[in-house]
Amino acid sequence: MKWIALLSIGISLALAERVDPPTGPESGMANVATGPDGSVYLSWIEPLGPAGHALKFSQWTGHAWSPAEEVARGNRWFVNWADFPAVAVQPNGLMVAHWLTRPDDADKYGYGIRVARRDSPGKWTQIFGKNLDEKEDYAGFLSFVPDGTGAVYLAPSPVEHRKTLRYVSLDGQGHAIDDRELDVDVCSCCQTAVVKTPGGLLAAYRDHQPGEIRDVALVRWTAGTWTAPRTAHPDGWKINGCPTDGPAMAAIGQRVSLAWFTRAHDTPRVQLLQSTDGGTTFGPPLRVDDGNPLGRPAVAADVVVWLEKTSVEKAEVRLRRITPDGRLRKSITVAQVPGGRAPGVPKVAIAGNQILVVWRDGAVRVATFKKSDL
Numbered sequence: 001m002k003w004i005a006l007l008s009i010g011i012s013l014a015l016a017e018r019v020d021p022p023t024g025p026e027s028g029m030a031n032v033a034t035g036p037d038g039s040v041y042l043s044w045i046e047p048l049g050p051a052g053h054a055l056k057f058s059q060w061t062g063h064a065w066s067p068a069e070e071v072a073r074g075n076r077w078f079v080n081w082a083d084f085p086a087v088a089v090q091p092n093g094l095m096v097a098h099w100l101t102r103p104d105d106a107d108k109y110g111y112g113i114r115v116a117r118r119d120s121p122g123k124w125t126q127i128f129g130k131n132l133d134e135k136e137d138y139a140g141f142l143s144f145v146p147d148g149t150g151a152v153y154l155a156p157s158p159v160e161h162r163k164t165l166r167y168v169s170l171d172g173q174g175h176a177i178d179d180r181e182l183d184v185d186v187c188s189c190c191q192t193a194v195v196k197t198p199g200g201l202l203a204a205y206r207d208h209q210p211g212e213i214r215d216v217a218l219v220r221w222t223a224g225t226w227t228a229p230r231t232a233h234p235d236g237w238k239i240n241g242c243p244t245d246g247p248a249m250a251a252i253g254q255r256v257s258l259a260w261f262t263r264a265h266d267t268p269r270v271q272l273l274q275s276t277d278g279g280t281t282f283g284p285p286l287r288v289d290d291g292n293p294l295g296r297p298a299v300a301a302d303v304v305v306w307l308e309k310t311s312v313e314k315a316e317v318r319l320r321r322i323t324p325d326g327r328l329r330k331s332i333t334v335a336q337v338p339g340g341r342a343p344g345v346p347k348v349a350i351a352g353n354q355i356l357v358v359w360r361d362g363a364v365r366v367a368t369f370k371k372s373d374l
Contacts, residue, residue, distance in 0.1 A: 015332065017368050019366050020363075021044070021068070023363050025363055026362070028044065029044060029045040030084070030360065031044075031086045032347045033086065034350075034351075039351070040059070042059075043055065044364045045085065045099075051075060055097065056071065057071060060349075062351065072124060077099065078102050081341045083141050085099040086144055087144075090148040090170075090172065094148065094172065096118070096144065097118070098114060098142050099113075100113060103132065103134070111140065112131030113139050113142055114126055115127055115170075115176070127175055128168060141153060145201060151167070151168055152165060153192065154192065154205075157184065157185065164186060165192070167182055167194075182203065187205070188242045189242040190245060191248075192205045193205070193246065193247050197253075200221040202218060202278070203218065203220075204246075206245075206247065211238060212239060213236060215264075216235075217230060217232060218231075220279065232247075233271065235262040235271075237263055243261070245296055251278075251279070255274070256275040256278060257275075258282070258299070259272045259273075259297040259304050260297060261295030268293050269287050270288050270297050273286075274286075289308060289318075290308050295307060296343075298345070303350065304320050305318065305319050305348040305357055313340075314339050316333050317359045318332065319355070319374075334359070334367055337359060353372060354368050354369070355370075355371055357369070
C-alpha cells in the first residue's frame with residue numbers, strides 16, 4: 001500500500017504553490033503577523049557572517065513578497081530555533097518588532113528582549129527592554145497581541161530556577177506603559193500566545209504545576225484586571241523538564257481556537273479546543289494529528305498546522321481544516337522536512353482565500369493553498 005501513500009502525498013503537494021520570500025541562505029526563525037487591513041507580514045533572521053545576524057520582514061501582496069526591509073542587526077544576538085522574533089502592526093499603522101540580544105560581556109547563556117517601533121522605513125527606535133544586562137538568565141518567548149498593543153513574555157523569577165509570565169502594554173506611539181506579572185511559576189522555555197476577543201485579551205502558555213505537571217493554562221483580561229490562571233484542559237502531562245513546545249491560538253470575533261501538543265500518558269497528541277464565547281468556555285478537545293506527531297502546532301481561524309513524524313529522521317508539515325461544527329477534514333501534506341529542530345516552528349496565516357504556511361528547510365520556505373481547494 002506504499003504507493004497509495006505516496007500518491008496521496010503527491011496530490012497534497014500539488015495543491016500548494018511555493019512562494020518563497022526574499023530570504024538568504026540559512027535564514028530561519030520565521031514568524032507571521034496580520035495587519036489591521038488583513039495584510040500578512042513575514043519576519044525572519046538572516047546570518048551575516050562576522051557581522052552577526054539581521055532581523056528582516058516582508059509583506060505579502062497577494063501573489064508575491066515585497067522587498068525585504070531590515071529591522072535591526074547585531075553580533076551579540078541570541079538566535080535559537082524555539083525563541084524567535086516577531087513583528088506586529090497597530091490599528092494606526094505603527095509597526096513594532098522584537099528580537100533577543102546578549103550582554104556584551106556575557107560568557108554564558110543570558111539574554112534579553114528588545115522591542116522597537118518603526119519610525120520610518122529602515123528606522124527603528126527601541127521602546128522596551130527586559131533582562132538586557134543579565135548574564136546567566138533570560139527573558140524571551142514573547143508574543144505580540146495581534147494588533148501590536150501589548151505582548152506576553154517569559155521572564156526570570158526571584159525564586160531560583162523559575163520563570164514567570166508577564167504582560168507589557170504598548171500605547172499608540174509605541175511606548176511601554178505597563179509591565180505586570182500574570183503567573184509566578186510557568187514552564188521555562190515554551191512559546192506563548194495571546195489574542196484579542198470582544199471581551200478582552202486571552203493569553204495561553206504552558207504552566208508549571210505541582211508534581212511537574214506542564215499542561216496549557218489561560219489567563220484573561222476582564223473587568224480591568226487579569227484573572228487567575230486556569231488549566232485549558234487537564235492533560236496531566238508530567239515531565240521533569242521543559243518540552244519546548246508551546247500553545248498556538250487564534251481568534252475571530254467570539255470564536256477562539258487553541259492548539260497544543262502533549263505527551264500525557266505516553267501518547268503524543270496535537271489537540272485543539274474551540275470556543276464560541278471569546279474563550280470563556282471551550283468544547284471538548286479534538287485530536288488533529290495523524291497518529292505520530294512531532295508537535296509544534298500553529299493555528300489560524302479554522303486551519304491547524306503541525307509536524308508529523310514519518311520516520312526517526314524525517315517529518316512532514318501537515319495542514320488540516322476544521323469545519324464550524326467541529327469535524328476534521330482530511331489532512332494535507334505541505335512539505336517533507338528533516339526531523340528534529342531543523343524545520344523550526346511552522347507558522348500559518350490567512351489572507352483572503354489564501355492559506356500561507358511557513359517552515360524552514362535550509363532557509364525559510366512558504367507555500368500557499370486556496371481555501372476553496374481544501
